[in-house]
Amino acid sequence: MAGTTARQSAEQRLAEQQADRRRQRIILAVVVIGVVVVVVLAGIGYQSWKAGRMPHAPAAQPTFAAATITDGKPVVLGKDDAKVTLTLFEDFRCPHCADFNDTLGPTISRLQRDGTIKVELYPMSFVDVKHGSVSSANAFACAAEAGRGQQFYAGLFDNYGLQWNDKQLLALGRLVGLNDTDFVSCVRQSKHRAWVASINQAATQQKVDETPTVKVDGVVKPDAAEWSTDQLRAEIQAAQ
Numbered sequence: 001m002a003g004t005t006a007r008q009s010a011e012q013r014l015a016e017q018q019a020d021r022r023r024q025r026i027i028l029a030v031v032v033i034g035v036v037v038v039v040v041l042a043g044i045g046y047q048s049w050k051a052g053r054m055p056h057a058p059a060a061q062p063t064f065a066a067a068t069i070t071d072g073k074p075v076v077l078g079k080d081d082a083k084v085t086l087t088l089f090e091d092f093r094c095p096h097c098a099d100f101n102d103t104l105g106p107t108i109s110r111l112q113r114d115g116t117i118k119v120e121l122y123p124m125s126f127v128d129v130k131h132g133s134v135s136s137a138n139a140f141a142c143a144a145e146a147g148r149g150q151q152f153y154a155g156l157f158d159n160y161g162l163q164w165n166d167k168q169l170l171a172l173g174r175l176v177g178l179n180d181t182d183f184v185s186c187v188r189q190s191k192h193r194a195w196v197a198s199i200n201q202a203a204t205q206q207k208v209d210e211t212p213t214v215k216v217d218g219v220v221k222p223d224a225a226e227w228s229t230d231q232l233r234a235e236i237q238a239a240q
Contacts, residue, residue, distance in 0.1 A: 055168055057175040058154035059106070062113040066147035071198040075144045077153065078118025084239045086111075087120040087215035089203055092136040093128035094211045098160035100225055105157065107229045112150070117236060121153065122199050124211055132164035135187075137196045139169040142186035143178060151176035 067075045074087070086108065090097040111117040123140055125133035136156055143152030155172045162168050169187050173179070186192070203213075214224035217239045221227075227235070 053162060053168075055155060055159040055162060055172045055175065058151060058158040059109075061109055061150045061154050063147065064112075064150055067141075067144040067149055069141050069145050069192055069195050071195050072202040074120040074122045074199070074202075075141065075149055076118055076120055077144075077150050078112045079115045080118070082112070082115050082118035084117045084236050085120055085215075085217055086117045086236070087122070087218070089122045089124055089208045089211055089213040091124045091127040091133055091211045092140070092156045092160075092164070093131070093133045095160070096225055097212045098157055100212045101154075101157040104227060104229060104232050105154065107232055109150075109154070111233075111236060116240075121149075122203055122208075123196070124200055124203055124208075125196050126200065127211070132162070134193065134196055135166070135169060135190070136164040137199070138190050138192045139164070139173070139187045141192035141195055142183050143173060143176065145186075146178055146180070146183055148173075148176045148178055152178075 064077050064079070067077075069075070090100075108117070108119065112119060123137040125137045127133050140149065140152055140156065143149050152172065155176055156164070159168075159172065166188055170184060173183050173187070203209075212225055214221045216235050221235065224235075
């Protein structure tokens with residue numbers, strides 16, 4: 001009788017232990033599912049926030065002539081008789097390009113304003129094709145042919161991190177003085193999408209495979225992404 005009771009007690013303890021382990025697995029599964037749901041919802045919320053956030057106006061910029069948008073050719077921002085040509089291959093969704101512009105953008109603008117340099121800009125679109133690279137490059141072309149390319153270019157990098165949907169791009173346009181229906185339709189209809197694709201092709205032909213890529217009077221500067229303002233000025237001075 002005692003042996004039977006002992007076996008029953010052991011079986012009961014084993015059953016209780018198994019039940020405890022099942023409860024622990026269920027609790028763990030519920031916790032994991034809860035964490036996944038929270039992460040997914042947070043991601044959705046963050047993306048919605050980025051999609052809805054509006055841009056702020058860029059710092060004051062010089063104004064240059066309206067650009068003619070030609071397949072495979074860059075937009076030129078600066079005075080025709082500038083002494084040095086600074087060629088930039090950038091993507092408006094590229095974090096290193098944003099860092100480059102944070103550091104050197106104000107100096108480049110001053111050199112453009114005083115006629116020392118003009119910028120040849122190739123806005124590539126490969127970093128984030130779904131959320132902004134193509135749409136922002138197209139809108140930049142729309143702004144450039146309306147004579148506000150410099151302002152729009154600065155605004156895109158000053159507001160780095162936005163997804164650049166049509167609503168955000170049109171808001172930036174209004175901030176830099178573009179309120180006409182031509183600009184609105186240009187953005188919404190992706191008028192210059194073929195040009196955007198041609199810029200990628202032109203970059204490939206020039207063996208450009210990363211952004212930012214910088215040339216001074218046609219010479220590639222491999223370390224330009226790490227330049228200080230003094231290094232930029234020294235390079236420009238040496239090219240004059």
